[in-house]
Amino acid sequence: MRFMPVVYVREGAKLGKHIYDDDGRILLKKGATLTKKILNRINEMGIRSVYIDDEFSDTELEDIIKPELRNKAISAVKETFAHFEKFSRYISENPMQNKHQIKKLNQKKDEYLQFLGKISEEIINDILSNKHVIVNLIDIKSTDNYTYQHCINVAVLSLVLGIEMKLNKGELKNLCLGAMLHDIGKTIIPKEILLKNGKLTKEEFEIIKEHTTKGYDYLKTSIDIPGTARIITLQHHEKVDGSGYPQGLSDSEINKLAKIVAIADVYDALTSDRPYRQAMPPNEALEYIYANGGSHFDFEMVKTFSSKIIPYPIGTLIKLSNGEIAVVEDIIPNFPLRPKIRIISNDNGKVIDLMKEKNLVITGIQYEAPAS
Structure with a gap:
């Protein structure tokens, strides 16, 4: 799953993490299909970002506490x-x-x-x-x-x-x-x-x-x-x-x-x-x-x-210094800024270890998936 602002969420995306109301009750369950009506309701609640599952990211991210x-x-x-x-x-x-x-x-x-x-x-x-x-x-x-x-x-x-x-x-x-x-x-x-x-x-x-x-x-x-x-x-x-x-x-x-x-x-x-x-x-x-x-x-x-923060969790879409878009595939212990990634902005799906590709750097997070 990946974190993204509601304004970037496409209709039909699946919710990746429960949304709770102000009393701690589940308001919208993980896996729910996000329609325009539901996205508008989420926005009205003052929730501006959500976790989604899509074709690039369906890995479960665990909370630190239950x-x-x-x-x-x-x-x-x-x-x-x-x-x-x-x-x-x-x-x-x-x-x-x-x-x-x-x-x-x-x-x-x-x-x-x-x-x-x-x-x-x-x-x-x-x-x-x-x-x-x-x-x-x-x-x-x-x-x-x-x-x-x-x-x-x-x-x-x-x-x-x-x-x-x-x-x-x-x-x-x-x-x-x-x-x-x-x-x-x-x-x-x-x-x-x-x-x-x-x-x-x-x-x-x-x-x-x-x-x-x-x-x-x-x-x-x-x-x-x-x-x-x-x-x-x-x-x-x-x-x-x-x-x-x-x-x-x-x-x-x-x-x-x-x-x-x-x-x-x-x-x-x-x-x-x-x-x-x-x-x-x-x-x-x-x-x-x-x-x-x-x-x-x-x-x-x-x-x-x-050292305890993962800035680019598995499933995050990222922009690279060469203009390509990739998805984070794996985190390297003690080197969170140099993960293993898979290119998705072209058809080759190449996997790159940024620990080895020294000349390539992450320039930011990409919320919108590249056009197919």
């Missing part, structure tokens, strides 16, 4: 964030707070956070059970559920990096928990700012920046969230050169786990469709991460992260 666990985690994050919004609304609308109501809200908060702690352990165990974890799937997100899906994907990506860095089990749990909660403060940012189709004003960006401190303040009184997990919510937008926010910290001043989440956060955001822009292909997102290694991100972490 779909049912991913959906369970998304639901838990959604409920936790909704409670934060309710809590914040009560505080702002009731200057003379009722102590009994505050206690009740705090108890409920602790229940949600305890449950997320258990889910963190499940996700870690699920990933650790796979001895050769690589990232070759982009998670498909809907507009309404984007924040919750994004938080789970950032947690998974962070764990992939954390495991490769040989973090211990306690650090991994704090990393996962902090990553799942890193954007909780965005719940109370006005949607017209979060989803603005255009450049933010200086005032709007200042409001966006508040999500780090507001999320941290909500979590800092909870004994169920260790300090190193809480600090991720505060520091995941700090940059190693000191140009980040909210405190302008640099390099060693930034918590190690927050540095990890910063990389995963940006990678997932770049490869996600948003109302104001189309998703960036994995190869371009990796180039962006690499270009900012040492300034925005810890460079050693960037190198480790890049």
Whole structure:
């Protein structure tokens, strides 16, 4: 199967991966024929890209964690964030707070956070059970559920990096928990700012920046969230050169786990469709991460992260420097930018090992199949 924007999908193509609704139920099953009506409905849901199976690509790409666990985690994050919004609304609308109501809200908060702690352990165990974890799937997100899906994907990506860095089990749990909660403060940012189709004003960006401190303040009184997990919510937008926010910290001043989440956060955001822009292909997102290694991100972490990402999964159509179109046939371990490919833009179907053909390079992803 291959990932492609809905605008490029031909009628009659087969869906390569289930599409879920906002409650985690299967909305459209893998294998469904994509008619014009169905494609329009997918688009209306705010889903801009899908996986398809076609004559060039019918290889199954496995998610890093089980779909049912991913959906369970998304639901838990959604409920936790909704409670934060309710809590914040009560505080702002009731200057003379009722102590009994505050206690009740705090108890409920602790229940949600305890449950997320258990889910963190499940996700870690699920990933650790796979001895050769690589990232070759982009998670498909809907507009309404984007924040919750994004938080789970950032947690998974962070764990992939954390495991490769040989973090211990306690650090991994704090990393996962902090990553799942890193954007909780965005719940109370006005949607017209979060989803603005255009450049933010200086005032709007200042409001966006508040999500780090507001999320941290909500979590800092909870004994169920260790300090190193809480600090991720505060520091995941700090940059190693000191140009980040909210405190302008640099390099060693930034918590190690927050540095990890910063990389995963940006990678997932770049490869996600948003109302104001189309998703960036994995190869371009990796180039962006690499270009900012040492300034925005810890460079050693960037190198480790890049080794776990497959920018051109099996089944991807690619453009070559000689003008030909090819499909990726096999991935070479430790050399994801030099896969084995099969030419499809002519009739010879030649298979090429890019590890051997040094003068030939991939110039980008091709979404439309060449005319037969």
